[in-house]
Amino acid sequence: MYNTQITRMFGVQYPIICGAMMWLCKPSLCAAVCNAGGIGNLTAANYETEDEFRAAIRETRRLTDKPFFIGITLLPSIRITAEHHKMYVKVCAEEKVAGIEFSGTPLDKVAGMEAVELLKKAGVKLFHKVGAVRHALHAEKIGFDGVYAAGIEEGGHPLNDDVTTMILTPRMVESVKIPVVTVGGIANGRTMAAALTLGAQGVMMASRFIATKECEVHDNIKQELIRRQEFDTVIYGKSIGLQGRGLKSKVIEEVLAIEARNGGFEELIPLLAGQKVKQAWETGDVDYAPLMVGQSIGLISDIPTCAELLERMASEAKEQLARAGKLCGNEAQQNSSYKEQL
Amino acid sequence: MKTRLTEMVGIKYPIVLSGMSWISVPKMVAAVSNAGGLGILATGPLNAAQTREAIREIRKLTDKPFGANASLMFPGAVENAKVLLQEKVPVINFALGKGDWIVKEAHKYGGKVFATVVNLKHAKRAQDFGTDAVIATGQEAAAHGEDVTSLVLIPHLAENLKIPVIAAGGFADGRGIVAALALGAEGVAMGTRLMTTKESPLHENYKRMTQEKDVYDTLFSKRFDGILCRVMKTDAAKKAVKTGLNWPAAFFNSRDIAKQMGIPYFKLFIGVLLSGYKNARQLAYMANAFKAIRVATEDGDSKTGVLPVGQSQGLIHDVPTIAELFERIVKEAKDAQARVNAALE
Numbered sequence: 001m002y003n004t005q006i007t008r009m010f011g012v013q014y015p016i017i018c019g020a021m022m023w024l025c026k027p028s029l030c031a032a033v034c035n036a037g038g039i040g041n042l043t044a045a046n047y048e049t050e051d052e053f054r055a056a057i058r059e060t061r062r063l064t065d066k067p068f069f070i071g072i073t074l075l076p077s078i079r080i081t082a083e084h085h086k087m088y089v090k091v092c093a094e095e096k097v098a099g100i101e102f103s104g105t106p107l108d109k110v111a112g113m114e115a116v117e118l119l120k121k122a123g124v125k126l127f128h129k130v131g132a133v134r135h136a137l138h139a140e141k142i143g144f145d146g147v148y149a150a151g152i153e154e155g156g157h158p159l160n161d162d163v164t165t166m167i168l169t170p171r172m173v174e175s176v177k178i179p180v181v182t183v184g185g186i187a188n189g190r191t192m193a194a195a196l197t198l199g200a201q202g203v204m205m206a207s208r209f210i211a212t213k214e215c216e217v218h219d220n221i222k223q224e225l226i227r228r229q230e231f232d233t234v235i236y237g238k239s240i241g242l243q244g245r246g247l248k249s250k251v252i253e254e255v256l257a258i259e260a261r262n263g264g265f266e267e268l269i270p271l272l273a274g275q276k277v278k279q280a281w282e283t284g285d286v287d288y289a290p291l292m293v294g295q296s297i298g299l300i301s302d303i304p305t306c307a308e309l310l311e312r313m314a315s316e317a318k319e320q321l322a323r324a325g326k327l328c329g330n331e332a333q334q335n336s337s338y339k340e341q342l
Numbered sequence: 343m344k345t346r347l348t349e350m351v352g353i354k355y356p357i358v359l360s361g362m363s364w365i366s367v368p369k370m371v372a373a374v375s376n377a378g379g380l381g382i383l384a385t386g387p388l389n390a391a392q393t394r395e396a397i398r399e400i401r402k403l404t405d406k407p408f409g410a411n412a413s414l415m416f417p418g419a420v421e422n423a424k425v426l427l428q429e430k431v432p433v434i435n436f437a438l439g440k441g442d443w444i445v446k447e448a449h450k451y452g453g454k455v456f457a458t459v460v461n462l463k464h465a466k467r468a469q470d471f472g473t474d475a476v477i478a479t480g481q482e483a484a485a486h487g488e489d490v491t492s493l494v495l496i497p498h499l500a501e502n503l504k505i506p507v508i509a510a511g512g513f514a515d516g517r518g519i520v521a522a523l524a525l526g527a528e529g530v531a532m533g534t535r536l537m538t539t540k541e542s543p544l545h546e547n548y549k550r551m552t553q554e555k556d557v558y559d560t561l562f563s564k565r566f567d568g569i570l571c572r573v574m575k576t577d578a579a580k581k582a583v584k585t586g587l588n589w590p591a592a593f594f595n596s597r598d599i600a601k602q603m604g605i606p607y608f609k610l611f612i613g614v615l616l617s618g619y620k621n622a623r624q625l626a627y628m629a630n631a632f633k634a635i636r637v638a639t640e641d642g643d644s645k646t647g648v649l650p651v652g653q654s655q656g657l658i659h660d661v662p663t664i665a666e667l668f669e670r671i672v673k674e675a676k677d678a679q680a681r682v683n684a685a686l687e
Contacts (some may be wrong), residue, residue, distance in 0.1 A: 194524045
């Protein structure tokens with residue numbers, strides 16, 4: 001049994017959360033993670049209308065009776081506007097979803113404290129994905145229930161402070177009182193064991209969930225994640241002030257070439273458009289659009305079901321922690337507390 | 343603590359002092375070894391005679407196991423490595439080059455050899471030619487890491503190697519050590535944490551700055567010494583990275599290096615020229631970096647000095663003795679385990 005602030009807060013079996021992934025975190029994958037004992041994610045930006053978004057929440061609820069997160073990215077985008085952000089918040093409150101993973105700009109700065117109050121009143125647990133202690137302190141101050149400490153190894157948009165998980169998680173744990181969930185570099189039991197040791201109350205991972213049976217993505221993509229290694233991702237987008245980490249590919253080489261010659265935003269936009277990513281996931285063409293995966297792909301070597309994955313991680317983490325205990329000479333402790341549950 | 347590392351070299355704690363130029367000097371190496379860790383002498387700034395003298399000094403100060411490094415990219419490193427072999431140094435830690443001949447010679451007298459690596463390919467090659475352990479450097483480490491971070495690199499190596507993995511980069515306390523062991527490592531290398539101790543010869547100015555600076559106060563760039571290098575973010579470091587390679591300065595600084603290493607300048611100059619443009623450029627970079635690091639560590643100069651540090655500086659809040667540090671680490675490791683065990687019940 002795992003008993004952390006996260007498992008208690010949501011009443012789940014494992015402190016393992018799926019991170020938001022546009023086009024991939026749909027009802028089917030979300031429910032699969034939940035039914036496997038973790039916490040799934042339904043990513044709001046998949047849906048442009050209120051009806052579609054609400055229907056997706058209800059669809060997920062048909063597939064699982066467990067709690068799940070909604071992923072909302074508060075960043076300026078061409079397709080998803082401030083109006084969408086407001087709509088997502090409203091629907092989440094009305095539907096009383098279990099939790100929201102926010103990323104990007106703080107919620108109070110985008111939608112005011114009234115949005116925070118509205119969600120809290122509806123019982124929605126609020127988490128913000130942050131890359132720096134100062135951002136975590138802000139989330140804590142405005143009443144958030146937890147933070148995701150996102151290290152530079154994560155796929156997506158890691159903060160340009162460039163701090164790695166190994167450093168960021170303990171630094172954050174010593175700085176805030178609300179639970180810290182580790183993001184970036186997590187893909188197996190070993191990495192989860194390390195995060196818990198550093199003081200995290202849970203882990204969040206995304207890339208690892210792409211290579212599961214339940215993820216609706218072209219099989220080429222899953223195979224590519226097995227084939228590629230931890231050094232096969234790269235940071236891009238520094239020149240436009242929004243860095244991202246993605247799989248090394250022809251399109252990212254092109255992006256980096258444009259950046260190297262100080263090409264502007266206009267030149268980059270066609271290469272970075274979210275619609276192209278949707279097509280790449282569906283057709284399995286890794287060179288067509290930036291696929292934002294993290295360094296943890298180096299730790300992916302198979303395509304299990306979500307249930308197999310979570311069960312394996314949970315037992316591997318326990319084994320690794322028992323090993324660490326033994327090496328440190330803390331066997332007495334291990335005998336009393338570990339043996340009975342291993 | 344008992345791991346494959348502690349058993350292999352006969353030390354009490356699975357903690358290795360990184361070989362840091364002007365910091366991992368004989369006194370510091372002996373202090374770490376006497377406290378139960380494994381001190382590693384930095385031979386980068388030494389010539390062959392100085393290296394021999396340093397080894398003998400260490401032996402006067404401790405009867406515990408110790409090591410010495412050889413950064414094979416530096417001029418004079420091969421000669422230094424030969425001295426280490428002649429002196430039968432218990433552990434030789436090579437980096438930035440191929441050390442198969444060191445392994446062969448060291449094994450003849452029962453010495454152990456560690457290879458510093460940044461990826462699985464290099465680690466496997468080192469394992470294949472008989473290296474006894476690898477020191478895996480994550481991105482967060484001081485000086486020369488690459489993009490892959492400790493959290494991802496360590497488990498990947500541990501799962502794919504037979505020889506022990508020593509984790510370097512991001513480790514400064516007891517919870518970090520337990521995390522490293524949980525990832526599959528057999529020990530950790532500490533640079534930034536150990537340089538901020540009472541026994542460390544690092545200048546007081548920088549011991550203070552290491553405590554003041556936070557986790558994000560480092561720069562990671564190829565424009566300091568020619569390969570990816572992490573240094574403390576100071577005005578001097580920003581300037582060095584902005585300027586990039588300064589050839590005239592390299593010319594002057596390389597004269598100092600020749601003098602220090604006891605090599606006739608003419609010989610060094612011709613040797614560098616003959617090594618090709620790419621290598622000459624690299625050595626020119628290193629010549630300037632050498633100077634900047636020396637004035638930081640020895641003189642405490644924050645105007646022109648530059649100090650390699652890891653992101654772990656943000657986790658460092660005091661200047662203990664090495665013995666105090668190791669005792670605390672053991673206690674923190676126990677606490678971290680007790681806490682995690684409670685979460686598993």
